[in-house]
Amino acid sequence: MHSVMERVPPTPGSAHTGRGGTLFVNGAFPRRRALLIGLAALFGFALTVVWSYEFVDRTIGANVAGTLLGHDAATASLGSSFLGIAFALATGVGGTFTACNVAVFSAMAPLAGRMDSRRSRLGRLVKPLGCLAAGSVAVSAAYGVVVALVGTGMPQFQLGSSGHGGFSPSTIQAMVTFGVIGAAMVCLGLASLGLVRDPLAGLASRFPNAPLVVMGVLLGGFLVGRPYPLFRRLFHDAAESGNVLYGASAFALQAVGNLVIMSVLFVLLTLLAGRRLGSWLTARPSRASAAIAAAFIGAGVFMILYWDVRMLAMRDLIWYPLAPWA
Numbered sequence: 001m002h003s004v005m006e007r008v009p010p011t012p013g014s015a016h017t018g019r020g021g022t023l024f025v026n027g028a029f030p031r032r033r034a035l036l037i038g039l040a041a042l043f044g045f046a047l048t049v050v051w052s053y054e055f056v057d058r059t060i061g062a063n064v065a066g067t068l069l070g071h072d073a074a075t076a077s078l079g080s081s082f083l084g085i086a087f088a089l090a091t092g093v094g095g096t097f098t099a100c101n102v103a104v105f106s107a108m109a110p111l112a113g114r115m116d117s118r119r120s121r122l123g124r125l126v127k128p129l130g131c132l133a134a135g136s137v138a139v140s141a142a143y144g145v146v147v148a149l150v151g152t153g154m155p156q157f158q159l160g161s162s163g164h165g166g167f168s169p170s171t172i173q174a175m176v177t178f179g180v181i182g183a184a185m186v187c188l189g190l191a192s193l194g195l196v197r198d199p200l201a202g203l204a205s206r207f208p209n210a211p212l213v214v215m216g217v218l219l220g221g222f223l224v225g226r227p228y229p230l231f232r233r234l235f236h237d238a239a240e241s242g243n244v245l246y247g248a249s250a251f252a253l254q255a256v257g258n259l260v261i262m263s264v265l266f267v268l269l270t271l272l273a274g275r276r277l278g279s280w281l282t283a284r285p286s287r288a289s290a291a292i293a294a295a296f297i298g299a300g301v302f303m304i305l306y307w308d309v310r311m312l313a314m315r316d317l318i319w320y321p322l323a324p325w326a
Contacts, residue, residue: 022200025198026289029289048309050326074229074233087234088250091230098228106299136259137220147239155173182307187199
């Protein structure tokens with residue numbers, strides 16, 4: 001009986017890159033890949049069944065943001081750029097566990113895959129986290145500029161207008177954005193298993209840290225479709241201000257806030273168990289492939305099912321299983 005984590009030869013058309021592979025695809029593929037995909041997809045599906053956006057958005061998100069601000073975030077004043085910037089960072093941290101951002105934790109798998117058997121120092125963690133943040137901040141800041149320039153013409157100002165199938169323009173934007181990002185994550189997960197070609201192989205051959213920047217770009221894209229109520233307040237404030245510097249800064253800090261908790265957990269994991277985890281991963285590289293694939297596929301399936309399929313059920317267009325509290 002072969003182990004689930006044993007290396008298997010690359011399949012025809014797979015992204016075999018050997019020991020010199022990319023961050024997401026190291027060329028050591030686990031056996032029983034179908035089982036791994038099924039379990040990861042099942043986890044993503046189960047999460048959509050039990051997910052309660054009201055509990056996460058209000059009980060967790062609003063309370064965390066309110067604690068950081070020192071008062072109720074829902075009624076916080078955004079009368080100045082300074083207050084808006086503080087609100088952006090606080091609500092970014094508070095919105096970490098919302099359905100439009102929770103997939104950020106999938107980034108921990110490729111980051112952990114960089115560990116080796118030597119004890120990691122704090123300084124060595126800055127570069128990968130910086131690459132991740134760079135991609136996220138670049139997309140978020142650019143979107144903030146667009147919001148400030150377009151202003152009230154953005155779909156987020158048309159919440160009450162129903163388009164096709166009773167969906168508002170902002171809802172359609174969220175469905176498209178998260179559906180595309182979810183599909184990209186599933187593709188990266190399948191590439192990690194050698195089932196499809198690595199879409200980042202050519203770029204990573206010239207820029208080894210490019211996969212982390214691309215991952216950051218995907219995470220930054222969360223803001224493009226984000227319907228989180230507290231972010232909507234920031235969005236409206238930036239759009240109505242018409243100030244591109246404020247829009248870029250506020251959205252960039254929102255993105256940074258989204259990464260804070262994940263980054264802290266990764267640093268703690270590295271400092272407390274980095275040596276043992278690194279040794280375990282390097283002893284059999286297929287373990288890193290399995291972890292990365294499971295994280296990407298689970299997160300991608302969650303985003304597609306939650307933001308596209310479950311959204312149809314919320315409009316009574318289809319049936320979808322939901323827990324009583326969801």
